[in-house]
Amino acid sequence: MRIGIVVDSACDLPLEYLERHDIHLLPITVRIGQAVLADHRNEQATLQFLHTHLAERGFEAETTPYTVQQVRDLFVSQLVIDYDYVFCMTITKTRSPVYENANQASFAILNDYKPVRSAAGINTPFALRVIDTLNLFAAQGITAVEAVRLRAAGEGAPKIRARLEHLALHTHGYLIPRDLNYLRARTRVRGDRSVSFLSATLGTALDIKPVLHCNRGETGPVAKIKGYENAAQKLFEFTANKAESGLLTPTVCVSYGGELSELRALPGYERLREACRNSNVELFESVMSLTGMVNVGKGAVVVGFAAEQADFKG
Template sequence: MRIGVAIDAACDVPHAFLEQHGIAVMPIAVKVDQQRFKDDRDPAEIERFRAQKLGSRSHSAETEASSVEDVQSLFLDHMVKEYDCVICLTIMATRSPIHDNVIKASFAILKHYRPVREAAGIAGPFLMRVVDTRNIFAGAASAVVETVRMIEAGKSPAEVRERAAHIADCSYGYMLPRDLNYLRSRARSKGDRSVSFLSSMLGTALDIKPILRAHRGETAPVGKVRGFEHGAGVLFDYVTKRVQAGLLVPTLSLSYGGDLDDMRNLPGYNAVVRTCAEAGVQILESPMGITGMVNVGEGAMTIGFASEDHVADF
């Protein structure tokens, strides 16, 4: 059985990994002022976004996840002819409509795929399995990586989906933003009052940064640090200990809303790289997607991994 993978563009996975494994991306449309961008993990488009130097104006950007019709077109035009089953992984359903859109689209796809496959000379049924990674950005990557591994190991669609859902439940995504005022402005533009004016102003004045955690469909602060570079060191030190304790998927994912060399020069980065090498853990580094930078600001960093339950200690 030919099993393929499709992901939401807000899953921060390296473009080279997507190409290597033939992973399809369900894009997100982004409009900032009069500029339009297609967030589909294309490095050239990400660089075009950064080159516009939109800065603080991005907080008012409009984003639109792939619609039900977009998903239907992607599958009926391409996927049903290339695969017998496709595993779709999306960012947390509590933060984006893409999960619900894929579920709705699947009904029409499963209803109309037969004539398409028959015209292409393909016999047999087509299956879709949809998985909510219950995470965002780099935090969604572990479920994607494990899905690919299971497929390459020859597992059945049911086994792949079950394992992917389990890893999603065990996935942790940590984020360190640079600009609390930007984060507050973006939250307000979306009707989210979770970042108060007072806290953002105090945070900016004192250079306090929150460490945010995404886990099982919820996003909340789990610590605070003074200064971005210091915060990066604290977060990298924490991740180093988690790697040493053992991961459920031997992969650590990093995404950064800027030049990756800037991330590699942050305090604690080299220690994480050494620890991962010693533990046999693969590091996947990718530029943060356009949607991520719009929502949390340029220069933010996210780190994702899958592990047993633990208490965040910062």
């Protein structure tokens, strides 16, 4: 069985990895004033957009995911011919309509695929499964990497589906914003009151950074730490300890809202890299998606991994 993998462009994995493993993208388009960019996970294009547009007016950005019709057209024009079963993994539906659009499109796809496959000389059934990763950004990468591993191992679609859905429940994403005022302005534009004016003002004045945790679609603060670099160091050390004690998959994903050289210079990051090397855990580094950066701000860092328990304390 030919198994395909689809993610949206908020999924923080390196473009080279996506291309090497034939992972298809549902791009999300970002508009800031008159500037428009469809996010295809091109790091150079993302960084150029960041430097020229994001810093000043990024909090005003409009993000537009693929519509139901666009998802349907992508599948019917290409994927129903190339594959027999497709897993489409999306950013959590509590933060984006990508999942709902893809899920609605799945009904039209399953109604429309037969003539297309028949014309291509394929008379076997086609199936797909839309999976809510229940997480954001770098943490979305955990299920995608596992899907690649299972496919390469020759596992069948039912086993892959069960594994991915189980893994999504135990994937943990941690985010540290650099600029709380930006995050507050962005959440106000989105109608999200999760970062209050008082907490943003006090946090900025006292240089207190929250560590936000996402699991099963729910996001909230788990610690408040003085200083961005100190917060990043504590998060990297926590993740390193998790990698050494054992994860549900041998994968850690990290994304950063800027140049990766800045990420690698943060205190504690080399400790994380060393822990992953010594524990045979694959560490994926990527520039944060444009979608991620307009929502959480330049310089934010996100870490994702899968574990039964995640009990971060600052």
